[in-house]
Amino acid sequence: MEFAEFYESTRDDCLRIVLLHVGDRHLAHDLVAEAYTRAWMSWRKVRELEVPRAWVVRTALNTHVSWWRRRRHEVALGHHDTAMPAELATAVSGDLLAALRRLPARQREVVTLRLLLDLDTETTARVLGIAPGTVGAHLHRAVATLRAAIPSHDGQEISK
Amino acid sequence: MNANDTVAVVRDSLTTAKDSLAGVHMNTPPDAIARNGRARRRWHRLTGLTGATAVVAGTALAVTALAPSGHPASQSGHPASHPRTAQLAAWTVAKQANGDIKVTIRQLSDPSGLQSTLRADGLPASVTSLAQHDPSCRPYPQTQALFKSIYQAQKAAGSGNTILIIHPSALPSGAGVQIGAAVDQQVGDRGLHPVAVNQTIHHSVLQPVHQVAARAHYGVIRVGLVYASQQCTGS
Numbered sequence: 001m002e003f004a005e006f007y008e009s010t011r012d013d014c015l016r017i018v019l020l021h022v023g024d025r026h027l028a029h030d031l032v033a034e035a036y037t038r039a040w041m042s043w044r045k046v047r048e049l050e051v052p053r054a055w056v057v058r059t060a061l062n063t064h065v066s067w068w069r070r071r072r073h074e075v076a077l078g079h080h081d082t083a084m085p086a087e088l089a090t091a092v093s094g095d096l097l098a099a100l101r102r103l104p105a106r107q108r109e110v111v112t113l114r115l116l117l118d119l120d121t122e123t124t125a126r127v128l129g130i131a132p133g134t135v136g137a138h139l140h141r142a143v144a145t146l147r148a149a150i151p152s153h154d155g156q157e158i159s160k
Numbered sequence: 161m162n163a164n165d166t167v168a169v170v171r172d173s174l175t176t177a178k179d180s181l182a183g184v185h186m187n188t189p190p191d192a193i194a195r196n197g198r199a200r201r202r203w204h205r206l207t208g209l210t211g212a213t214a215v216v217a218g219t220a221l222a223v224t225a226l227a228p229s230g231h232p233a234s235q236s237g238h239p240a241s242h243p244r245t246a247q248l249a250a251w252t253v254a255k256q257a258n259g260d261i262k263v264t265i266r267q268l269s270d271p272s273g274l275q276s277t278l279r280a281d282g283l284p285a286s287v288t289s290l291a292q293h294d295p296s297c298r299p300y301p302q303t304q305a306l307f308k309s310i311y312q313a314q315k316a317a318g319s320g321n322t323i324l325i326i327h328p329s330a331l332p333s334g335a336g337v338q339i340g341a342a343v344d345q346q347v348g349d350r351g352l353h354p355v356a357v358n359q360t361i362h363h364s365v366l367q368p369v370h371q372v373a374a375r376a377h378y379g380v381i382r383v384g385l386v387y388a389s390q391q392c393t394g395s
Contacts, residue, residue, distance in 0.1 A: 003190065003193075003194070004190040004191075004194075007190045007193060008190060011186035011188075012184070012185050012186050013178075014186070015184060015185070015186040016178050016181040016184055017178065019181060019184060020174070020177055020178060020181075025184065029186065029188075032186060033186075033188050033193065033196075036188075036193045037193055037196050037197050037200060038197075040193050040194055040196075040197035041197045041200060041201065096173055096174075096177070097177065100174075111170075111174075115167075115170065115171045115174050115175075116174055116175075116178060139167070140163065143163075143166050143167050143170045144166070146170045146173075146174075147166050147169060147170055150169060150170065150173050
């Protein structure tokens with residue numbers, strides 16, 4: 001597969017997944033563009049991966065962590081321009097996305113690969129370099145946390 | 161509800177959230193990604209040179225970027241004794257009578273030239289591409305009040321250029337300024353001279369942990385404070 005073909009077929013999905021994690025449209029775009037740029041630069045290696053789009057999403061999210069560490073001491077100038085997509089505010093509980101963002105890194109990776117990229121347990125394990133059983137354990141813990149943040153049908157949130 | 165049902169509920173909720181973003185598209189064309197990758201490679205090759213060579217290379221780029229300003233660069237191209245106003249195609253640095261330094265940014269390019277000019281004005285400064293992490297720089301502890309006493313960002317009327325005003329007198333002893341610039345992947349393949357931002361730049365903040373001085377459609381400028389050191393800020 002050529003890079004352009006890969007990019008065309010995966011870019012929107014990757015952007016939306018990263019956007020769920022970071023909650024800021026501009027930032028998500030920057031992170032995904034950065035990840036695809038790195039994918040282009042290492043395309044010979046990336047194209048051989050089992051799930052190149054998983055590499056892109058993980059790279060974007062890792063870049064987010066890196067940027068945060070590097071830039072956390074900066075303070076804002078100029079006008080505040082929130083870029084949280086309005087669609088998210090109405091589609092799901094904000095608590096769910098907040099809970100997703102608070103998950104430990106490995107649990108968040110497992111949720112991303114298993115539930116958002118829809119990979120099976122074995123593929124997820126290979127991508128992350130961990131045992132399938134470990135994937136299951138992380139997913140179990142993560143899902144318990146996320147489920148508690150989803151309102152029940154009667155409008156009451158489920159407690160742990 | 162068993163474990164599989166719980167997974168299904170969470171999966172459905174996350175899928176609903178993702179589907180709600182169907183109108184969100186990654187609109188950067190693929191050739192722009194490739195061009196940015198090529199520019200990045202050139203940048204890496206350039207900055208991978210030895211320090212002295214890199215300075216010369218950066219100087220050469222600064223010279224090629226000179227705009228007709230009436231203040232030509234010195235023979236070496238290094239603005240060690242640059243006039244009160246140093247103007248390149250990418251940016252202008254003007255030292256004000258009160259000691260403030262006014263940086264007008266038109267292009268997110270030539271960080272080494274801007275760094276040299278600021279240092280020549282006596283300002284401990286590190287100017288980098290955001291893609292280039294400088295391990296010699298350490299963030300300086302700061303409060304928002306301190307930060308805002310040092311930096312002001314404005315948008316120039318008409319041109320829309322970003323103006324960054326730095327108040328060196330407000331810098332604590334041992335601190336220096338750090339400016340980072342990055343071009344967006346929609347930027348054309350212009351190597352180290354990326355697209356001008358004057359038509360599209362606007363001030364905004366990405367989010368609390370990614371504060372920026374100015375964010376352009378084609379790029380982003382971030383500012384911060386670092387510990388001054390010979391390696392990081394030149395003094």
